Amino acid sequence: MPKITYIDAAGTARTVEGSVGATVMETALRNNVPGIDAECGGACACATCHVYVADDWAERVGPAEDMEQDMLDFASDVRATSRLSCQIKIAPDLDGLTVHTPARQG
Template sequence: MPKITYVDHAGTARTVEGDVGSTVMETAIRNNVPGIDAECGGACACATCHVYVDGEWAEVVGPAEPMEQDMLDFASDVRSTSRLSCQIRIKPELDGLTVTTPARQG
């Protein structure tokens, strides 16, 4: 199973295993990762699962689709590597992925 590292705004890292086919958000919820609220349950209808993808992983994860880009308008402190974790599907190539949650979400 691919390992995903979640870093909170204070720098605390938590590494958990994710199931291929699930999302980075679902994995965070199952593992009680703070800072990812996922109020819409993964429907891409809010921005409470906003994360920053680590720069070296941005190309592997890929860009946000238009609907996700629209939802990111509701997130705070959006950056070039911002993504909604509900839209990042875990695949074997993401083993080692690191994402950070924004301070306002923590």
């Protein structure tokens, strides 16, 4: 199973196993990873699962689609590598993915 590392704003890293086909958000919630609120439950209707994809993973994860980009307008401190974790599906090639959670969610 692919491993995902979540790093919070204080620099604390948590590495958990994710299931192929699940999202980065679902994996965080299942493993009680702090910093991802996911108020809409993964419907891409809020920005409370905002993460920063680590620079070395950004190209592999890919850019946000239009609907996700619209929701990122509601996120705090949006950056070039900002994504909604509900829109990142875990695939075998994402084993080792690192994401950072912002200091606060939308």
